[in-house]
Amino acid sequence: MKKILSICLFEIKRTFKKKSSIVLMLGMPLLFTFLFGSIFGKNADIAFRIALVDEEQTAYSKDIIQKLMHDEMISYELFNALEAEKLLASNEVQGIVTLEKGIANKLRNEEPAATFQPSLGIATAPLIKQQVNQAMQSLDIYVAAAQVGGFYFNESWESVYERLTGNERQIQAWTEQRINASDGHPLMGISYSSAGFSIMFVMIMMLSMTGTLIEARQAGIWSRLFTTPVTRFQVLLGYFLSFFIVGGIQFFLLILLSSTLFDVNWGSPVALLLLVTALLLCVVGLGMSIASLVKTVEQQNAIGTLVIISTCMLGGVYWPISIVPDVMQKIANFVPQTWAMEGFTSLIADSGTVGDILVPLIVLLGFAVIFLSIGLSRMNYT
Amino acid sequence: MLTLSDVKKSFGAHEVIKGISFQVEKGESFGLLGPNGAGKSTLISMICGLIPNGEGEIRVNGKLVSKHRKETQQMIGVVPQDIALYPTMSALDNLMFWGKMYGLSGKKAKDRAKEVLEIVGLTERGKDRVETFSGGMKRRINIGAALMHEPQLLIMDEPTVGIDPQSRSHILETVKSLNEQGLTVIYTSHYMEEVEFLCKRIAIIDEGKLLISGTKKDLNNRLAGGIVLKLTVGSLHPSFIEQVKKLNGVEKVIVQQAEEIDVHLQSKMESVADVILLASQSGVVIHNMHLKEANLETLFLQLTGRSLRE
Known part of the structure; x- marks a missing residue:
């Protein structure tokens, strides 16, 4: 357990040492939330x-x-x-x-x-x-x-x-x-952008973090790690925990800042915690599965960015999914962002509880299982 | 300390290690020489448990690596050929991280990291990021990471690749000093002079086979000749080579290129004079000639017909 924690804490320390990480984690999502929130916002x-x-x-x-x-x-x-x-x-x-x-x-x-x-x-x-x-x-x-x-x-x-x-x-x-x-409200303005851009930038951050798996492999760090008395399980769990914790910190700060700066009410804390956990598992799994399918960090960035931006468009992160044609709305059911946005809408706009977000929770966990299975089964360790 | 018995390894149908056996005693410095692709890195990867060996046995302090991987890994410090460090972290952070991977706790890891920085001569740069270091300094931290848990056996896989002579000399002196303090060292390189400087016993491998092993003296005794006469001639007649081979004191003649031959002589200058006389009588014009002491490189050439750095 000590070795798992050592790997995890070392990776977290490495992440926060980079100034670009702070910009990516908080600066960019808040800026985009403000810009898009103004377009589709209270003053729309x-x-x-x-x-x-x-x-x-x-x-x-x-x-x-x-x-x-x-x-x-x-x-x-x-x-x-x-x-x-x-x-x-x-x-x-x-x-x-x-x-x-x-x-x-x-x-x-x-x-x-x-x-x-x-x-x-x-x-x-x-x-x-x-x-x-x-x-x-x-x-x-x-x-x-x-x-x-x-x-x-x-x-x-x-x-x-x-x-x-x-x-x-x-x-x-x-x-x-x-x-x-039934007091059903659509998610609007700053609240919509806060949820949408939090999802997108957490995904981008996780893409960048999971790229460290490829970096470590390319630099020979993994080969060296496996000459020490640690197991693959310990190494992967250490990395996984670090991704999950950084994603959690990012989400927590974005929720805190958007509540303070933009007066966004994120709804039930328990339900929110569950939804964010399911989403993070899914996003970390997606990052790991992309990292397992590519050979270089450049490929990871190119393919990952393409996947994230396109699925965010499809999943209603930038604009309400109701404005796209029916066919696109049906396809959107196959991307996790759609379900995350549905969950957030239920929590923020309709003051939903855990019971109200059960379906998005289950679907997101399903995505997480699929992505993590691909990532772990295809990971190249040498 | 380390025993390899008829170790074999195949990747698919390709057999890369073909039954290698040798022993390394405690406190010994053992050199593993061979050209690129000889199988040195595969052999090391098997010793340190990175890849499983196919057939045969590898034992570290009597324990089978295949059965007691974690225990044997705890006894070994590996210096890989790559600089396997985190460039954006400080030297101290890097050393502490690798120490923790060998089970050192926070305080112990920090204290040991400071000691190691002293060993590799980088105490003043401990808090600096590794990415700001020169190639030689990175290599020294790379070695330091393998020393964190005070291993009994240090395995170094070409640790001086691509560095300046000053850093190289510092590394060699450090390793020699560690060995003199009792640390068992296995040093692989294709720089013959490094192995000759550091190691008391040497094994030469090529194409997955152990060609020869022994002390430096043993290996020198195996050389076909103590002196090599290198000749550049105008035109070479096959009959001339045959006649040279028949001369007293000539062990072997190797034709390097069309007009270049190496004549391996047992010793003494009279054999040189005989060769020159024969060339004159046979009408062979000598453009250039020089004498070279035979060394491990020569031995490798004799054994494989190839240069170590090919």
Whole structure:
């Protein structure tokens, strides 16, 4: 046990001796949390206020507007065209979305049916365009059905559409009432960024730390270690513990600092501890499995960074997973970050308890078992 | 102290150690000579339990390495060919770490690390990071790490590769002094002069086989000739070589290149004069000639037909 602790403490000391480790552990995540938190944060309604102009004025356009207004990141407000122009000129809104007359027919004929006029330099313009398109496409099937129905029943498509979507609206209203009653909230702003960037930078830190396995192997340190009376088990456990403890310290400090600086409430401490533990096991396992599959530190950095950044994108670390297409949301179930974010959302936004994060916990532990098995079974010791 | 009995090792179908046996007595300094790829490092890796031996037995102080790996490893200090240290940590931290790997506790490890720094002559640099050291200083700390637990047997695998003459001399003097204090040393190198300086007994291995072993005197006696006459000639007739071989006092003739021959002579200058006379009579023009005392390098050449540093 003394030898395991000696290896562990030596590795921790080595990590904290590097100034770059402190920047990577704390500086970068806090900076990114602040930057992204401001974009998607509490002030998002001020930063992204979009004027909506309804030239169509039908039940269909009203449904689109209703869908857009439910968005949690961007604040859409209804104005007439003149007001909207004035607001855009005075920079009080960051863009105008205009639902044009004959929107349904245009959509059917695959013509542009809505216009988006962004202010200069607005970074979220593609996101807003995508949201408007998604809102229209989600109602497209009703329009198609209403147009066919109108033809057969000799009615206007608008009245058929109204009948078709009436039930839908009732169900939606009932669902919303239930959601509000259950106090479910989406994770927003600084809280979202804090959780997301904590995950990402802990992963990057662990990638850098597990690279020491390759460094030690390349420098002949492992060969020398195995000429001393220590076992492989002791060496690996020593390293593993050091990774786990450094990751834990990083998470603890990030939680502490984000609570203090950005007023993030991380929810139940016990549940948080369990979630962070499961996530760390998974992340250390991922780092070790990458280290076992590559030969050089350079390969570890290149492949590891690619894996982390892409899975973070997929797992909803940078932006809410709800804004990506359904297919991507399904694929996201196969990356650990999705489950970690689900767990954090449950704890931070919904004041969840251990029971509420059981599924993310189990899935993360499952990932940990898989990654650690790959890492330990494929590790090259000489 | 150390006994190897018919040790063999194969990697797949490739047999790298082909039945090597030798013994090293307590307090002895034993040299293991051989060119790159001869099997020296594999042999050392087996002695210190890094890789299992295939057939045969390796015993350290009577204990089988294969059965008592931890106990035998505790008796051995290994200085690897690589500088296996943590560059961003201080010399003191490095030494303490390796001490702890041999079971030294915190206080003992620190005290011993200070002693070791003195042995390797780096007391003043103890708190400096290893990455700021010269190659020679790193090598000295590399040796120091193997001395932390006061081993009974020190195995050094080419510990002076790539360092300046001053550091090399310091290392050799340190090892000689440790050996004189009773530490058993196994020193591998392809620098014949280092082995000749340090070791009382020497084994030469090549292609996984032990070619010869014994004291320096034993090995010198095995040399085909005490003096080597190196000749560079204008043109070489095969008949000339045959005639040289028949001369009194000539042990062996080795044709190095088309116009270069080594004539191994038992001794004495009259044999040299006979060779020159024969060349003159045979019409062979001698462009250059010099005499060389035979040494281990010569012996290795005789045994394998190759140079030690090939």
